[in-house]
Amino acid sequence: MKNKSLNLPWAKINSFTGNHTSPALTTYRPCPICGGLHSRTLLVFDDFQFYSDSAEQPKRTQIREVQCQSCHAVYLNPCYTNTGFDYLFAEAGQSYGSTDGRPQEQIDWMVTRGLLDDDKVFLDAGCYDGRFLSGLPKSIRRIGVDIDAPAITRGQERYGSDGVELIHGAFETFQCPVAPDVISMFHVLEHLANPVEVLCHLRSISHDETRLIVEVPILEYGKNNDINGFLSAQHMTHFSAHSLGKLMARTGWEILERQQMPDYNGHRILVKPGESSDKVMGDVSDRTRVSEYFENWYRNQAEVARKIESWPRASRIVIWGGGMHSEFLYQVTPLFQQDLQCEYIVVDSDPLKQGKSWRGLPILNPDVIQDVDWDDCLLVISSYGGQEAIARAAVNLNVPDSVISRLYDFVKVY
Ligand SMILES: [Zn+2]
Missing domain, CATH: 3.40.50.150 (Vaccinia Virus protein VP39)
Structure with missing residues (x-):
């Protein structure tokens, strides 16, 4: 049994090299509230990836959040073009918030x-x-x-x-x-x-x-x-x-x-x-309000980083969750940078994601983790709202409690 997990396609982070961007994805605009042209930059992600890897389609772009110097509205600039929206959100599911609210x-x-x-x-x-x-x-x-x-x-x-x-x-x-x-x-x-x-x-x-x-x-x-x-x-x-x-x-x-x-x-x-x-x-x-928001957000990042540093080091990690939360995990936490030799697989119950990869990591059906040898391997839950449901599903797939790693001490479920 010991070597069964050798058969899974373990991979290192960023081992897929075909991802790229295109100037057609985004366009600059005036303030969407007042029409003002002057803004200050609040936050930039230079190389943000939208969902699965692709050598054919541009899936990466810069994300830049700004605040208007005239009316103080906070907005994305550049924003997505219609073309950009089609490429970047093709795998996002419903394009608008019809699942939000009650x-x-x-x-x-x-x-x-x-x-x-x-x-x-x-x-x-x-x-x-x-x-x-x-x-x-x-x-x-x-x-x-x-x-x-x-x-x-x-x-x-x-x-x-x-x-x-x-x-x-x-x-x-x-x-x-x-x-x-x-x-x-x-x-x-x-x-x-x-x-x-x-x-x-x-x-x-x-x-x-x-x-x-x-x-x-x-x-x-x-x-x-x-x-x-x-x-x-x-x-x-x-x-x-x-x-x-x-x-x-x-x-x-x-x-x-x-x-x-x-x-x-x-x-x-x-x-x-x-x-x-x-x-x-x-x-x-x-x-x-923006300063207070960032004060809170950076404190959250530090808490999650301390949690990751407190986990035992493992040479393999299973990431459960192949959505945008994993891209944030990549962008704002040290998880993927602390050991560049670490190998990963991603599992996700969404059949549309299975068979694809994200930053070189194969996305598989969660059932495969029944075959994982958990010696020297962690399961990291990459989801906010779904954290506890995923933990229960992992237990049902015979994952030992001791390797199930949560990023959040508590989750506010809406
Ligand atoms: Zn404005």
Whole structure:
């Protein structure tokens, strides 16, 4: 039994050499909130890899987070082009946040405010495949729009006969067949390169009494203990309550209600058409909030680094988790640098990842770890929310407790 794990394709970090970048992936832009051209750099990753290795497709790019010197909004610059988005996020699963938040809570919230009363025209901007719309009452007219063509096609097949109307189009130019009474954008705005154009377009297709619901994560609640922090590589704008308010004022939306969701980072606002104003000033206290955010994030990195240093050295490591968390593990912790001769495999239960590799490490079905000889080998769980579920799955695959290595002392599960 001793040498069984010799048969697994152990590999050293960065042993795949074909990964590369392309200038077509990103483009510079003015501040997405105020249009300002001056910013300060907050954070740079020079060589960030998006998911699996590829010699054919550009999968690496620089990630640079900046803060506007005029309005203090925090944003990604350069941001992804449409081409870049297609290459970098092809393996990310759902392009927008349709898994974020809580659909039933969102529906109850809208019912309480009369937003789902009979015969209302409801538009979901960023509808993905229409699954959220499919859960709304049939007594309203349900329309969705998204730029993700395959998702729209799938949704039309799945929900079309049920009366859900799905439109494929860009959020800043699509044609809506009728002025909507209610528009929802749950966890969409932070993914868009040009939120001003999108909100102006939504205002132009609305009537005087249209209500728009926007929910985004905000900087004020961005502190947690996950190394893949609030400044997510998937988000093009990192809103604060203030920068969201300024964006709304600039695009002609008047805020009626603001609400912080208690159990996950979601800041929800209900707005209606109003006067547009460039007069709303940026909030300089967003500078302090950014410092407080980084203070917390770097402390988390130090805690994780101390934990890694405290583990027994092993000549082999199994990484469980082939997603973006592992790229953060590579970028912000010493795990892969402390012994360049160390050999790894990655396991992940997502069949779309299996058979590929990440930074040269083969991604395999977790079942293979039943064959691993755990003498001189660790299992590192590379997931925040999934840490305990993975630990249980590892025990079920006969991994000894003593080699299961957790990065986090506690996990806040949403
Ligand atoms: Zn700005």
